[in-house]
Each structure stands twice: as structure tokens, then as C-alpha cells.
Amino acid sequence: MRIGEPDHARTSRARAAAGWGLRFAADWLSHITSSSLGERDRRRTLGNPEGKSIIERLVAFHDEEHQYRYVIVEAPFPVTDDISTRRVHAVTGDPTAGQVQWSGRFIPTGASEDEVVALFSGIHGGGLVALRTAFS
Template identity: 35%
Template sequence: MKTVLLASVALSVAALTPAMALDVTKTATIAAPPATVWKTIGGFCGIGDWHPVVEKCTLSDKGGKKHRTLSLKGGGTILEEEQARDDKAMSYTYTIVESPLPVSDYSSTIAVAKDGAGSKVTWTGHFKAKGAPDAKAQEVIGGVYDAGLKGISEKAK
């Protein structure tokens, strides 16, 4: 009886524990100077020019913050809000406001740094899985980053 009670309490606590934040970080080395890479990706709506799944990016201002609406190839939209920008350090941080992706509480930073004769782009995201197992949410976000970094590598020359 004691074992059953302890197991029941443990399951109840586990069910009430908030989902743990997940992280995904992807990097790419690009054979172009940082200023060239930043010029390619630095504009908040620049993603429409280099990410292969983004058909169109529309910039708007809501409450004094920049928002971008990403129209995806094959349908669907993602609404994101810029949280911070540092053009000198070549980075910006944004959050997802609305999205079909299996994540919530999503925050991400993309940054460019000098790496030898070229550049290193680092894309990091923090989020919780929503409607999918943690591993699936990480796989989806990792795939988004991999495709984007490949697009940046092809555009920033």
C-alpha cells in the first residue's frame, strides 16, 4: 500500500511539473566576411531572401515592436516579434507569437562572428515542446535552423 501511495504521489508531482525548456544550437562556417553575412541576414525580414521554406516576409510594427509574418511555401504562417537587435555585434533575438510549429515559449538568437578568414553563424533557440515529444520538437527546430544556415551559406558570398 505504501509503495502504491508513493508511486501515485510521484506521478501526480510529475504531471504538475512544468515542461522543461529545450535548447537547440546550430552553427555554420561561411567563407565570407562577417559584414557580408550580416548584410545578408541582418534585416529582420531578410529571412525571406535566404530561408528556403519562407515564401514571403512582411514587416509590421505593433506596439512599437517589429513583427514579421512569414508566409511559408506550401501554406502556413509564422508571426515573430523582434526582442533585441545589436547591429554592431551582428545579432538579433526574436520570439514566436503564433506558429504551427510544435513549440511554445520560443525565443531565438541568430548571430554572426568572425571565424578565421570567414564567418561563423550561430542560431540558438530556447522553447518548450507543444503537442509533440521533446525530441520531435528539437528535431523540427533543428531542421529549420539547418535549412536556414544552408540558405545563408548559399546567399552570403
């Protein structure tokens, strides 16, 4: 399953690029209360307000393209084989602006496809709103 169209947020390209890395989620996501790195910065453990952990592993990182891809290793989500990508694109005609794209694909388990699409659309969409607010 893949979430239909990738979610986007437009903001200052420099600010978006500054906050796009794996390290910074707790700085701009209100539903993430902690973030720590391990495995030479390739594994991230996030904490949420309910005390549950989300463990992600970086699988691709392209600094020049402002893009990274990660998989969820462990999380309280009803999915398997989750892989997500975040990238910052330049906005044509405005060299100071950037557009953040966050997309993912997964296999639902224990929930309907529609329920899981709604869950991740909310996470990605809410995260992009928070990113735009934090870096605009």
C-alpha cells in the same frame, strides 16, 4: 527545452552580416515564400508554401554585435515560449570570415521533446545551409 549545441554556418562575414537581419528571410530560406515587416520593423510575418503564417516579434537587436533575438508569436509549431537568437561572429585568424550562430529554446506542446528538437534542428540547420549557399 533548448536545442543542444547552436547550429553554425561559416561564410563571408560581410555577406553574412548583410543578410542576417529580420527583414531578409525570404531571400535565402526556401521554405519561406514571403516576409513582411510591421510594428516599426519589430514584427515579421513569414509565409510558407502551405499558406501558413509564422509571426515573430523582435525582442533584442544589437547592430554592432550582429545579433538579434526574437520570439514566435504565432506559428504552426507544437511549442510555446519559443525564443531564438541569430548572431554573426568573427572567425579568429580570418577577418573576412564570419560564423553565423542560430539557437533557440522552447517548451514542447502536443509533441514529444525529441520531435520538436528534430523539427527546430532541421529548420535552423537547413536555414544555415541556405544562408551559407546564398552568401558564399
